[in-house]
Amino acid sequence: MSVTLRTRLLVNAAVTMICFAAVIGFTIVNMMKIQASNEDEVEALLSVQAAKAELNTLKESITSYSYTLADAQKESVRTYMKNSSDRLNALQKTMTDPAGKAAYEKLAKKYETWQTEAAAALNTKSPAEATRTAARINGLLNDIYMLNLESRSRYEQMQKQTADQIQFIVYSAAVLTIVLLAVTVLSSVRLTKKIAGPIRLMAENARQIAGGNLAVEKLDYKGKDELKELNDSFGIMTEQLRTLIKAIGEVGREVETFAEGLTKENQTLTEMTEQVSVSTEEMAKGSQTISEDLQHAVLFIEKMDEHAKANAERSKQTTASSEDTISAVAAGRSALAETKQAIDKSNETSKEISKAADLFIKHAAGISMMAQTVSDIAGQTNLLSLNAAIEAARAGEAGKGFAVVAEEIRKLADGSAKATAQIFDMVKQIEGGITSITGAVTTGVALGDRQQELMEKTSESFAHIEQKAAHIKAELSHLDGQIRESKQLGEQVLQHAESISAVVQETAAGSEEISASALEQLSSFKNMTQSVNALRSLTERLNDQVRRFTL
Template identity: 30%
Template sequence: MKLQGKMVLNALISLLASLVLVAYIIFQLLNMNAQNKELVPTLLNIQKLNGTLMQISQGLNNYSATMTESNKASILNELQKAEELVTQVASGVLPSGEEQEWVSSIQTKFGKLKGETEQAVNGQDSPEAKRQAIRAQGIQNDLYMLNLLAEARYEASTRELENSIQLTWQIALAGAIVLVVAVGAYNVFVSRQLAGRIRRLNEAAGQIAEGNLMVEIAEPKGKDELDELGRSFRLMKNNLHGIVHSVDQAGRSVDSLAQDIDQHNDTMQEIVNQVAAATEELAVGSQKTAEDLAVTVELVDEMSQLFEANLAGTAQSAAYSSEAVRIMDKGSREMEEQLRVVAANRQAMSEVEQTVQTLEANAQEITQMTGYVSEIAKQTTMLSLNASIEAARAGEAGKGFAVVADEVKKLADQSAVTAKQIFSAVEGITAAMRNVKDSVARSMELSREQEEAAALTGQSFTEVSQQVQQIAGHLDTLTADMNRSQHMCSQVQEAVANMSAITEQSAGGSEEIAASTTEQRRSFALAAEKVKQLRQIAGELQQELQRFRL
């Protein structure tokens, strides 16, 4: 398997393990949600049934005072709703235990209440309607006890749910730790394997670089990129071994041939020296030589002028390089200042982000308190409705109380409207804070990118400054070499002048013999120099080859 496939397999294993852990958490949350799915509607139905029984009791009281068809229809309608709610409450409680006993009592009492109430309203029996209103209150007492049991069961379920949530998160945390440890151990194992294989190749490369071609490289058995690299490296080592061996043999042959040529060349050099000595005696004071020396003097003068011009240009270049180094140092300091400003900006952005998070928390608290206000407004509305009903029952004496109930209802409605407006305002503030948070995140990202770019620029300034400093150093060295060359040129001028004076004193000699002898000497000297260079190269080659162990 290729290295890429191994890495992908490693990532897939980690991903699958993470998905299993997430699936377990989701399953536990769904199970917890299912446990409370039936209990909450039961509590709501109990509250609704309590309100309906209250309406029935008030309706019967009103009917006993005013026996109208509208009151009768209202009572019968509320009885129908109450019957449905009793059925729903009965289906939502536990099938056995104290809750079932209270439900049975409520069903029995409600059955009697419904039958006798229908007879009372159909027969327009006012005292009986009054008694049935009191019976409805008795059912409310049983319903209150059932509500206490249901709330107790709800609290127990809530505690069990909290324990289940805590256990789930503990298991999830333990699973995550085990997953991280397992994945980390697996990654360390794979990394060590790869590092070991790379280290072995690196050690072999280091030994080959030191000249040890006897190092053994095992034949790879896999098919990934490192195994292919090992096979190629092994082939390269074998080829290099053959090449070094061939070069060693060729170098020995060249050295042997150069020694023979050097010996013959020494013999010929002695002969030429003898001929040259005789020729020099004949060619002393030759006019031709004097003319050549005069031309040489002119050339040396021109070369001296060129040296002076090059020396001035080199000095100017060195000055420019020093100025460039100063400018680069200034740019580096400015880039460091820019990095400091970017870091300060990034710190300020981080503080803004923390402030926005604090505002979000405050907005959530406002939303929660507004919800409390809205709930209080709903309860106030219910109380005002009950007060209006009681005021209507009181007749003329309850008119003042009815006015107060209406004002309370208006106040509750205004509180509900205000709560909605606060909800809307808080949602707007939350949206604006999200936008600010996103803007701060983008600004921090831009600051980070700017900081990285500034760091790279500062590094480039440093590298350029180092290169310019190296160039300045080379220019200083070149200036010193140019000064030495100018001094040597002056010495050459003096030597040529002396040779010209001596040559002018030369009186005779054979030009053909002198020219031929001079050419032969130059040829033999050149040949001797080339042979020496060849032997030197052969010696260097042998010295380099001695580094390798074949």
């Protein structure tokens, strides 16, 4: 009898423990499967985002190459093309479902075609072809987008299935636990029917314990049979159950406290991740804008460098012209000095001519006086010839010869009078001409003096011009040095701008990768929050079950 009872109890306990172990094993196995499936889907999403970021970086690199057509930029494009190929190869390993494989095959074929065309476009060094090649990446990005939608859809479906599986596991564990408890109670009740007296009391205690009352008193059984062992074992079991319930209650409270803290930390991390995602997106956009501005700035700096070269050449020409101007000013001053000497000699000559004209006027006046004397003599001679003619007429035949002489004398007097009149006219004309010459000479002397004053002012102006030209030459030399220095600084700025452009492009690519990782991390945090909430719900239910027991 005792053996049978002991065997039944052992079998009952063993079956119960095995069932509980099976429930726990069932829960653990299913949770590990869920975790493995989630890791595969997360890896697929990360691979899609990485491929998208790599293609965006490749597009930006080709766009930059279309602006510069530099060999270094072309090598950078080829490096990004290789990286993109590696990313797509890595993406293939994560595509396990038929739809994902089909989408990947479509993307791979397009990329192979594009890669061939891109290599040809790079060899042509045509900005239009480079821009067209960069635009064709949008088609690849569209396929990446569709692949991302497919992965996200699959991931969301997996999350839904995971939630359903977790719910199924929870309900199954609860049902199995309740069933096991019910089986244990029924087995105990069945055993009590076969045992009289103390067994009924122990059964009563067992019913109270099953009802949650663990504060039952131990049965005072004096026997030494299996009932004694049963009673002692029942008492020990009650105490252990009480200890187990206490431990479960403490563990439940600790789990609840831990879940609350984990929920708060998860919320904080979620907010921080959202802020990081927004910041990285803004930083990526800002980096892209800066990169484009830097590309334009590089073009402007190159144009400035060309203008600086032209200005330097013009500055040299202007400096040479200023030297020619100084030489011309010196030659002008020398010519002015010679002109001044010639004007001085001309003024002296004009003054001598004026003096000679005055002297000539005096001589002309003397000639006029002499001509007047000759005119007076001719008048007297004419009177004398007239008187002689009268006397010859009185003398008759004897005076005819004298009359002829008197007539000749009269003719000579008339000729002298006419010659004297002509002399008077000539003297007047000479006096008029001398007066004109004297006026002209006086005017020439005044003009010479004025020219001399103007020449002195002109000489002073040439000296001032020579001084200013020398100052302009010095300033142009200084300006030429400044232009050369500005040209060197412009070349340094161009080098730094190109370096900054490359760094900004790398920063933009890194920001996009960080943004994608942050979004995936945010999704993981949300999933973790859901899991923690489910854990808290289970903990509350466990605490409710523990509170049913009276210790």
